[in-house]
Amino acid sequence: MASIFDTSHEANYSRLIFYPLLLVTSLLWILHRWQKNSRLYQLGHLLPGPETVPFFGNALLAFGKRPDQLVDVALGYADKYGSVVRGFLGTKLVVFLADADDVEVILNSQVHIDKSSEYRFFKPWLGEGLLISTGKKWRYHRKIIAPTFHINILKSFVDVFNQNSKNVVEKLQSEVGKTFDVHDHMSTATVDILLETAMGITRKTQDESGFDYAMAVMKMCNIIHQRHYKFWLRFDALFNITPFFKQQQKLLDIIHGLTNKVIKSKKQTYFENKARGFIPPTIEELTRTNDNDVLANDNKTVSDTVFKGYRDDLDFNDENDIGEKKRLAFLDLMIESAQNGTNQLTDHEIKEEVDTIMFEGHDTTAAGSSFVLCLLGIYKDIQAKVYNELYEIFGASDRPATFADTLQMKYLERVILESLRMYPPVPVIARKLNSDVKIATNNYVLPAGCTVVIATYKIHRSPKYYKDPDTFNPDNFLPENTSNRHYYSYIPFSAGPRSCVGRKYALLKLKILLSTILRNYECVSDVPESEFKLLADIILKRSDGFRLQIRPRVRTPINVA
């Protein structure tokens, strides 16, 4: 009796395991067949790339790798397969492009402007701001935001850039004689500058909330970085049960709390001023150019030439000095034009744009300036040439830089551009295709629905466009070397209609910040480039830290061998 009972119990137990297993296997088989028959899969497999395994595609290739190892993994595949490489992350097709002709097809298009799904991690923070919005909304907002970065408005920020650069120099005094991470200082300075230029919050008017905001921006960037390289954090359901989610909520309360508070108080001030008969100048008035202004060749920056083939909506330095104009932060400009009816932005949309500018303008320039200082610390002869140029402009004086001075910093500008070539702060750009695209390489067709990753870092290091691409050489940006180079072989700020609106702002700020530091300190770095441990999440950084030493500068010209 007992043995009969045991046998039927075992049979029940086997059935309990067998049927669910059969169901799961059948489902996986159906999924696999569906995957194999899908258009994305079939067209994707016509592109070069590593062997795939069922369900995972190529996702396992990145499994167990540290974020700093992923850069080498990705570069290894690019070396093996060439300028077009496909990979499957499960059912998702990702195509990496590293040829300027192919990249131009995507970036120069008015159609392929949608960001890839990875950008959704920014949504709780930036909402539908310029970085992630698309379609009509993006086009409308871009039309409103681009003029607020007009060169005349940027000129009015020169004092802010100078004052904050001076603050950095003072803070750096405590680092003399030590080895320290210069990125911390660049990050703080960048947020301070942004608080003032984007929101009009100065050190004087800033209370604790300004400092908390700066800290929250830095920590939010960190959480988003984690979501990019920790695979499981990509799923909202999992992310929402981790401590990161709670931390994110708190940080967003601080960030949005301050932006909302500032918008409210700025609007109130606007109405009070209006009642007293004071109307601030409009964007049109601030950016109006004088027809008699002649474009002198001396007023062109190196980047005016480098970026002239970008076909974007940013103006050039096409005028002489416009004289003293009132300084208005981006937020003031947006409020003013919303109130006078020039734009239809709601307070909520203005908040999203200000938050976007705070994010985009922060980590990018902090990383960019840190790379420049470390590279100059390594290449002393190049640093000497930069200093000699600064000495010619400023002598031994301590006077702040003017906009006209920045136009004379041609060698420094080449150094910045070269640093952005070798270490582009945004190392890749990702787009989602809504329709098929034929690219120049082998007439390959990239199918609708795939994600295109433009491998800026790889293009910038291609021997096809740069002689000795792994050597730091600011002369790569001499006119004779730039004139015949493919425009899309240099895209640190992206290019085309969706290029970085902050490009001119960034270059002007970098010139003032870096020139002020270099007039006061000599940089020394004993970590060669070969030992940089690059970490590419959203922004390219060094996981080994931006270690630097500084010495007070002896203000005399340096003999360059």
Ligand code: HEM
């Ligand atoms: C060295 C500094 C910077 C670099 C290398 C850089 C690079 C870039 C790149 C590559 C993009 C395109 C991103 C993409 O398509 O995924 C972008 C977009 C953008 N950047 Fe920058 N950026 C810098 C500084 C700034 C600054 C200082 C600001 C503002 C103050 C800014 C504001 C923006 C905005 C708003 C967008 C979105 C534009 C759009 O989609 O229409 N950036 N930036």
